[in-house]
Amino acid sequence: MQALFGFNPGVTILVEFDHIDKRPTKPSTPGDRRASEALPIFEGSEAVSGTATVLVAPGKKVDHLGIKAELIGQIELYYDRGNHYEFSSVVRELDTAGALVGNRQYRFDFNLAEKPYESYSGLNVRLRYFVRVTISTRGKNVTKEMDFVVQNIQQEPEALDSLKMEVGIEDCLHIEFEYDKSAYHLQDVVIGKIYFLLVRIKIKHMEMAIIRRETAGTGSNQYNESETIIKYEVMDGAPAKGECVPLRVFLKPYALTPTYRGTNKFTVKYFLNLVLVDEEDRRYFKQQEVTLWRKYVA
Amino acid sequence: MEDPAAQQRALAEGNKRVMQEAFLMKRATDASDTKSAFTHAGNMLKELKTTQLSPRNYYELYMKVLDELRHLEDFFTSQNRQARQPMVGLYEQAQACTMVLPRLYLLNTVGACYILSQEAPARDILKDLLEMTKGVQHPMRGLFLRNYFSHVTRDKLPDAGSPYEGDGGSVDDSVEFVLENFVEANKLWVRMHGQKGPSKDKKRRERERKDLRLLVGTNLVRLSQLEGVDGAKYKTDILPPILEQVVGCKDTIAQSYLMDCLIQVFPDEFHLASLEAFLDGVCRLKEKVRVRPVLESLMERIGNYVGEHPDALPKDVDAFRLLNDCVTRLVSERPKLELSEIILMQVALLQFASQCYPGRLEYINHCIGVCGRAMVSRGFEPLTGGRPARRDLPLECIEALLRLLSIPLKSLGLGVLSLAEYIDLLHFLPWESQKQVSLELLRSVLSKESALSDLDCVDRLLGMIAPILKDPPNGERGDGDAAMQAAQEEERRLVARVVHLMRNEDTDCYFRMLVVARRHLGQGSPSQVQYTLVPLVFRALGLARTIRAAEVADEEQAAAAETAAAAAAAASAATAKAEAEARATADAAEGGVNGGSGGGADDDGDADGDATNGGENGKEGEGGSDETEAAAAPAEGDEDSGETVAPAPAPAGESPATGAEGAGDDEGAFPPVPPAAAAVARPRQFSSRKVYQFLHEIVTAMAPLHPWVSLSLFLQCAIGADRTGFKAIAYEFFSQAFILYEDELSDSKAQVRALVSMAGTLLSCEGFDPVDYDALATKTAQYAAKLLKKPDQCRMVTLCSHLFWSPDEAAPGRRDARRVLECLQRSLKIADVCIAGGVNAQLFIEILNHYVFFFEADNPEIAGRYISGLVALIHEHVDSLDPSDARTEMERYLNNTLDHIRRKKEQADLPESLGKNFAWVTI
Known part of the structure; x- marks a missing residue:
């Protein structure tokens, strides 16, 4: 596009991370236009290093005011385009002002760059990391951004109590459910039990849904979005009083992220939603927040 | 749901979809594509979620799916063995299916392969499968799923001598698992009873439930097949929880079926060892449950078993007392129990006693006595003194009583006469039935072929068979038809033989x-x-x-x-x-x-x-x-x-x-x-x-x-x-x-x-004395002469001639040749008068025979010429007859007689005097 408008006569930048083939990658999520290709994963504490190659078309000479590489972590709120909140930015000068002829390679290494948050791509907000290489010229600057994914292995949350709750509608339905923990890592298994203490409605089935609630923005610009990640049928048919139905859900197959609470720009919370459906398709449900955390990179 | 056509349509559609998905599943397994195999298997299993089918049709669909799952099983096993895919991964993968029913079928399928691979203890896998299976609470679908569990794990239970024993668990674990599956299955089955729907569907629901009972009973069969289970284990670990469930479920259909199932499935020695507990269970069944057939089949089984193995009866168990206590308790606790049921229980008990305790008369007497008292308590009276019954005994009671009374007859024969209560009970029966029992008694006495030598015994026996001897108190003993006459003939013959x-x-x-x-x-x-x-x-x-x-x-x-x-x-x-x-x-x-x-x-x-x-x-x-x-x-x-x-x-x-x-x-x-x-x-x-x-x-x-x-x-x-x-x-x-x-x-x-x-x-x-003899003989001859019909007169007078010619020469006053001749001549005269239809010729031949007899017997008055003359006379008469069958017969008779005379004439060793006599005879 730049070439079409003739701003940049023949300068191209290629950015490549080191050891890209040995890195875990996060597969592109189909349907997410912003993550259309597999991206390398870095842990928060890892150094991000690589090579920026500047390609100048043969026979051309490009004058520039300097070349720099930046590692940027920013939160983008979709309602507020162009106004990105950068929470992390590290700049490295790659070259001082001069002229470029032919191809030239520069190494960059952000060994101390701060990457406190995990990458996230939601409905109204995304948190992204990228390396940007900029060639400053008198005219339009030439830039190249290269995204990468950050995943932070977290400490296991302390005090992992089981979640236990008694809910019901008087003289109609009374259940007690129990999840073994209040926090699960992303490869974890949710194990639970549902006790039916009183059943006066004709239950057709029961399912457990995992819901992600994303809250972005503040004040009048706050956007809440809930998204059902998965519905998992737990019980078929109507139980008798006193029955106890087990629950076991493996989280691994689903696209989950850790819970986000760290920034003031957005939060992502997860809920386990237990739903009973009766024969008239009325739904009785109870949501319960659980914390998701990352134990392994991948 | 009731419409059979709609049922068939739904079934056909279900089958079709199963086939389609099964095809895709098999293509995936051929390509070793585990993920896709799971997906299609899941889709196939989704068909089992249907609510359209009746139990029978659902069963058909289930069987079809079961067939296909076998492929999947083989696939998992080969993935594990050849592709080195760890079972635990497959086990986890199976649980990714979001629908609970397909998921659990898959889980059970993989679980079975998991046990087979022995990569984890069988016990743990079984436990997990059973736990997860609770996710299906729909009665019919749950029953089938539990049946599938039972089916795929049937050869994978840790048991004495099985490869899964040891680290994989013990037979106790298996017992526990199968019992749990049984209990859960039964709960589901019972729950079907309370399902929605108008009461007019109750019949249909009950029928459908009965169609499904096998799914519950299979678990008991599975228990009985465990090698590691013996009588003691059965008594302590198996029977009590089963009874607890059966009694606790408070369901009539389930209780009847499962009690019978218990009896049929487990070996007889187990029953003997745990009789008390079982009977206690029986007593605690719902009142609507027909306990009689249950007890009947129990006693029959034990009875036959003990009959074949007389040593099998444990010394420390008084089986009769236990059974009797149980029956007594049932009768006293269930006032609504039919009288015929009470009697039939005693029938079973009596049968049992006679098989297991032969010769214990007090047992027999007891059973009979209980029946008698039951009859009285229900307002029936013995029919003594020929009074008609105030209230007719129901037919089934009569039949039951007949059975009861016939049992001791078979084993004891005459011994029943010493049973005080026996005859009392007999009198409750209507006349005809009493007769039936009496006849049976007679037959039994006769079959024993032992002599009747006891006065008292004879007295009682004959007293008991009064219904045969006497006419019924009301109504006639009509002569009836041929069959009835034959029956009476038979009765008389029996009495005579006795x-x-x-x-x-x-x-x-x-x-x-x-x-x-x-x-x-x-x-x-x-x-x-x-x-x-x-x-x-x-x-x-x-x-x-x-x-x-x-x-x-x-x-x-x-x-x-x-x-x-x-x-x-x-x-x-x-x-x-x-x-x-x-x-x-x-x-x-x-x-x-x-x-x-x-x-x-x-x-x-x-x-x-x-x-x-x-x-x-x-x-x-x-x-x-x-x-x-x-x-x-x-x-x-x-x-x-x-x-x-x-x-x-x-x-x-x-x-x-x-x-x-x-x-x-x-x-x-x-x-x-x-x-x-x-x-x-x-x-x-x-x-x-x-x-x-x-x-x-x-x-x-x-x-x-x-x-x-x-x-x-x-x-x-x-x-x-x-x-x-x-x-x-x-x-x-x-x-x-x-x-x-x-x-x-x-x-x-x-x-x-x-x-x-x-x-x-x-x-x-x-x-x-000669005088007396003469008086009697003369009187007889007079009677003969006074008969009404001439041919009768003729024959009888001829016959009486023998009275005057005793075969014993020495007998005093017994030979009077003259009177013999008189008799014969008199009969000839009478014969001569009988002219109708050539009957006189017949009579003449008969008389001729007598002449020949006396001639041979050396009667001096009978001369050869009489014979010759008589023969000539006969010839004359016979010749004058028209040819007919009667004539042919007469001729043959005559010829035979003449042949005899000829032979006598030719016979060399005749006494001289007789020979001389015969020489005079010409024919």
Whole structure:
């Protein structure tokens, strides 16, 4: 596009991370236009290093005011385009002002760059990391951004109590459910039990849904979005009083992220939603927040 | 849901989709694409979520899916073995399926492979599968899923000797798992009962439930197949939880089915070991549950088992008491229990007792007593004293009672008479049923073939069979149709045979038995006594001989003490012989009397082979007893061979005796009674004279009602008295017979028969004084001459000629050649008058035979020329007849007779005098 408008006569930048083939990658999520290709994963504490190659078309000479590489972590709120909140930015000068002829390679290494948050791509907000290489010229600057994914292995949350709750509608339905923990890592298994203490409605089935609630923005610009990640049928048919139905859900197959609470720009919370459906398709449900955390990179 | 067409459509669609997905699944497995295989298998299993199908159709669909899952199983196993895919991964993958029913089928499928791989302890996997399976709470779908669990794990349970034992768990774990599956399955099954729907669907729901019962029962089968389970484990670990579930589920259908299932599935020794607990369970079943069939099949099984293995009954368990307590408790706790059910439970109990505790009479008495009290408590009364029932006993109760009463009969026979409650209970039954039991008792007594020698026993036995002897208290004992008559015939025969079983070495006691029997039999209906008293008469006759023989022996002993030993021996031999003879005679005559024509009397006088008479004899022989047939056989033989010579008129008693003796020997039923010499030790209370008095009284009593039978019996008594040397008594009997003849017999056929008997009897009596004999013989001849029909007159007069020519030459006053000739000539004259249909020619030939007989018997008055003349006369008559069957027959008869005469003429070794006589005869 730049070439079409003739701003940049023949300068191209290629950015490549080191050891890209040995890195875990996060597969592109189909349907997410912003993550259309597999991206390398870095842990928060890892150094991000690589090579920026500047390609100048043969026979051309490009004058520039300097070349720099930046590692940027920013939160983008979709309602507020162009106004990105950068929470992390590290700049490295790659070259001082001069002229470029032919191809030239520069190494960059952000060994101390701060990457406190995990990458996230939601409905109204995304948190992204990228390396940007900029060639400053008198005219339009030439830039190249290269995204990468950050995943932070977290400490296991302390005090992992089981979640236990008694809910019901008087003289109609009374259940007690129990999840073994209040926090699960992303490869974890949710194990639970549902006790039916009183059943006066004709239950057709029961399912457990995992819901992600994303809250972005503040004040009048706050956007809440809930998204059902998965519905998992737990019980078929109507139980008798006193029955106890087990629950076991493996989280691994689903696209989950850790819970986000760290920034003031957005939060992502997860809920386990237990739903009973009766024969008239009325739904009785109870949501319960659980914390998701990352134990392994991948 | 009810519409069968819609059902079929739904089933067909389901099947189609299953096939489609199964196809895709198999393509995925061929490509070793685990993920895709799971997906398509899941889609296939989704079809089982249907709510459209009835249990039967759902079952069909289930079976189809089951077939396909087998492929999947093989695939997982080969993935694990060949592609080294760890089972735990597959197990996790299976759980990714978001729908619970398909997921659990997949999980069970993988789980089974997991156990097979032994990558984890079988126990843990089974436990997890069972736990997860709770996710399906829909009754029918859950039942099928649990059945699938049971199906895929059936050969993978840790058990004694199985590869999964040890680290994989023990048989106790398996028991626990199968029990859990059972309990859960049963809960689901029971829950179907309370499902929604209008009450008019209740029937259909119950039917559908019953269709599914196998899914529950399979678990019990699985338990019984565990090798590591023994009686003790069954008692402590298996039965209690099962009973707890069965009792606790409070469901009628489930309780009935599962209790029966328990009985059928587990081995008998287990039941024996845990009887108490089981019975306690039975008592706690719902009131609507029919406990009787349950107990019945339990007792039947244990009973048969103990019957085959008598040592199997544990010493420390009183099975009868336990069962009885249970039954008692049930009866007392369930006031609504049907009376027939109560009785049937006692039937089962009694059957059980007789199999497991043979000979414990108190048990039998107890069962019978319980029934009696139950009857009373339900307001039924015994039918004593001929009162009609206030309330009819329901049919099923009658049948139950009949079964109850017949059990001790089979095992105990006469022993039932010592059961105090037995007869009491019998009286609750309607008349016809009482009769049925009585008959069965008789058959049982007869089948044992043991003698009746106890007075009391005879008394009770005959008292019990009153329904056979007497007419029903209300309504008539109609003669009814042929079948009924045959039945009555059978009844009489049974009674007669039982009477013949009475025997006792002690003549006094024997006599008392007869008196008792006479009392009972005499109380019978008038129509019956003619059949029932006859055998009694013959028994008494036999007894009279025995006593007489002993008396003679005693007298001899007293006369010569030094020869006592020899005398006793002789007496004993005589007794034995007399006894056997008497017995045989009795048998034959009994049949004869019943059949209507004295078999013995028939073939002595009528030796001419009278076709009509012979035919009659044969025909009636068929209707009569076997003995009659045996006696009739010689008569028929005579006729067939065409042997025309009149045989020597054998003594009436002896001829049938020899015939029937053979039959008696064949039966082998009567060993000779030991000599009566033993009785010497005690003074004899009843003399033989007393017995004859008794006989006289019996026969006289029935005479007015049954003249013909009584007449025959008087004659039999006469023979008996004559043989034992009481000629005066014999004369008395004869005169009674004659009086009967005069007063009561008006039918000419009966008169002829009576005359034949009288003549035969008279001839065989040897003890009469000449005067007495003459009086009787003359009287008989007079009767003969006064018969109404000429041919009868003719034949009887001919017959009477024999009275004047005793076969014993030395007999005083028994041979009067002149009177013989007179008789014959008189009969010729009578024959000459009978001209209708050539009957005179027939009579002439008969008379000719008698002439030839007397001629051979050396009667001086019978001259050869009479014979020649008679032959010529006969020829003349026969020739004048038109050709017909009758003529052909007559000619053959004549020719046979003539052949005989010719042979005699040619016979070289004839006595000289006779030879000379025959030379005079020309034919």
